[in-house]
Amino acid sequence: MKNFDVIIVGAGPAGIACALSLIRTKLSVLIVEKELFPRDKICGDALSADVINQIRTFFPEIYPEFIKLRSAAPSYGIKFSSPNDDSLEIGFSKHMDAAPGYICKRIDFDNFLFQKLTDLAPDRFTIQEGFKIDEITHTDDFVSIKGEGETYTAKIIVGCDGMKSLVKKTFQGSTIEKKHYCAGIRAYMKGVDNISNGNFIELHFISDVLPGYFWIFPLPDNTANVGLGLLSNEISERKLNLKEIFNEIINFHPEISQRFKNAEMIDNIKGFGLPLGSKKRKLSGHRYLLTGDAAGLIDPFTGEGIGNALRSGRFAADHIQKCFVKNDFSGKFNLEYDQYVYQKMWRELRISRGIQKLLNYPFLFNYVIKKAQKNPSLKKLLTSMLDDVDIKEELLSIKFYVKLLFNKY
Numbered sequence: 001m002k003n004f005d006v007i008i009v010g011a012g013p014a015g016i017a018c019a020l021s022l023i024r025t026k027l028s029v030l031i032v033e034k035e036l037f038p039r040d041k042i043c044g045d046a047l048s049a050d051v052i053n054q055i056r057t058f059f060p061e062i063y064p065e066f067i068k069l070r071s072a073a074p075s076y077g078i079k080f081s082s083p084n085d086d087s088l089e090i091g092f093s094k095h096m097d098a099a100p101g102y103i104c105k106r107i108d109f110d111n112f113l114f115q116k117l118t119d120l121a122p123d124r125f126t127i128q129e130g131f132k133i134d135e136i137t138h139t140d141d142f143v144s145i146k147g148e149g150e151t152y153t154a155k156i157i158v159g160c161d162g163m164k165s166l167v168k169k170t171f172q173g174s175t176i177e178k179k180h181y182c183a184g185i186r187a188y189m190k191g192v193d194n195i196s197n198g199n200f201i202e203l204h205f206i207s208d209v210l211p212g213y214f215w216i217f218p219l220p221d222n223t224a225n226v227g228l229g230l231l232s233n234e235i236s237e238r239k240l241n242l243k244e245i246f247n248e249i250i251n252f253h254p255e256i257s258q259r260f261k262n263a264e265m266i267d268n269i270k271g272f273g274l275p276l277g278s279k280k281r282k283l284s285g286h287r288y289l290l291t292g293d294a295a296g297l298i299d300p301f302t303g304e305g306i307g308n309a310l311r312s313g314r315f316a317a318d319h320i321q322k323c324f325v326k327n328d329f330s331g332k333f334n335l336e337y338d339q340y341v342y343q344k345m346w347r348e349l350r351i352s353r354g355i356q357k358l359l360n361y362p363f364l365f366n367y368v369i370k371k372a373q374k375n376p377s378l379k380k381l382l383t384s385m386l387d388d389v390d391i392k393e394e395l396l397s398i399k400f401y402v403k404l405l406f407n408k409y
């Protein structure tokens with residue numbers, strides 16, 4: 001049996017952010033990951049400006065190498081297509097030293113993060129890949145994991161183990177509320193036509209897929225991540241088959257199919273779940289914290305979860321240091337972590353949930369996009385919404401639509 005201060009389960013973005021944030025402390029840390037890197041993670045592979053900003057600000061030791069990654073395509077904006085096929089291109093705010101966003105296959109991005117952690121981790125850190133946990137147990141005084149013939153204990157465990165989190169299941173059981181989950185499928189394709197020069201990520205709000213969307217995210221070497229995602233309750237209630245819808249869109253959609261005439265699939269279509277942050281969940285308890293997808297922090301409108309995975313991984317590391325200072329690992333003390341996470345993230349998640357609900361009224365979407373196509377100041381306002389939560393909240397107010405109606409933008 002070996003003892004650590006902290007066990008981190010999972011080495012995706014949340015686990016790596018948590019581990020990197022603990023490097024400057026004196027704590028001994030065990031990181032266990034069930035896969036061997038490089039490993040795939042089914043995703044859209046879009047790294048938003050938020051992800052890039054967090055890497056730049058909080059992990060400056062890895063940022064210069066990240067922006068040189070040849071497997072990452074720099075992305076300069078978003079193209080929205082409304083249900084009636086009008087489209088609007090919005091550029092991201094620009095930075096001096098790098099592109100505002102990137103698209104990078106997770107097999108490459110997560111491997112990059114993992115290798116950086118391996119390079120930077122001090123001797124106090126033990127990193128175990130390909131480690132299958134058989135059991136997690138806990139007492140008042142410690143948590144332990146058993147697996148691969150070993151037992152490890154720690155004062156606190158962090159669940160960074162994604163959507164099917166074993167840590168969450170052990171401490172809280174597992175329930176899936178379908179209206180707060182989304183299912184997504186992804187295919188890697190080569191030769192999709194009319195990719196924009198700035199590698200704009202494309203979100204197509206096609207009627208059949210509402211309140212979700214079909215996406216085309218350009219990757220290097222004339223390849224793209226193409227996929228679609230939709231709320232799980234809608235899929236069940238409407239008895240939808242995502243692969244069929246996907247094939248229907250790329251083969252028969254009047255606009256989109258034209259761009260797939262010369263395209264070929266270079267990998268099978270694969271699917272996975274997205275636990276959305278559209279409701280507040282319990283994120284901690286006695287001797288455990290949950291982060292990233294294990295905590296259910298994905299943006300309900302865009303489906304982005306990497307940014308909040310990094311953020312919650314960092315917040316967990318900050319909270320853990322407080323636990324050690326106070327020598328308090330209780331559920332009561334750990335509630336401060338829940339409160340902090342939601343204090344920082346809830347407003348944006350709530351607004352995104354509101355915007356997701358607006359997708360039930362496609363005429364509104366059509367109307368906003370049509371107006372913005374012809375109105376530069378409205379387009380500028382929508383551009384600011386990408387970075388500014390206050391402005392984003394305007395989308396939920398009736399005042400916004402009244403002003404739009406009377407051409408006040």
Ligand SMILES: Cc1cc2nc3c(=O)[nH]c(=O)nc-3n(C[C@H](O)[C@H](O)[C@H](O)COP(=O)(O)OP(=O)(O)OC[C@H]3O[C@@H](n4cnc5c(N)ncnc54)[C@H](O)[C@@H]3O)c2cc1C
Pocket residue numbers: 009010011012013014015032033034035041042043044045046047048131132133160161162163164165166183184185186227229271272273274291292293294298303304305306307309
């Ligand atoms: C189809 C789809 C498209 C998406 N598109 C985007 C997008 O374009 N942009 C974006 O920002 N987000 C996107 N997301 C969401 C994003 O993928 C997740 O939010 C993000 O990966 C969460 O990071 P994480 O570190 O919490 O979990 P993960 O990335 O899932 O990492 C969890 C890690 O834990 C490991 N693990 C799991 N169980 C165990 C165990 N028992 N023991 C040890 N290790 C374990 C896993 O192997 C994995 O390495 C998408 C998701 C899906 C499904």
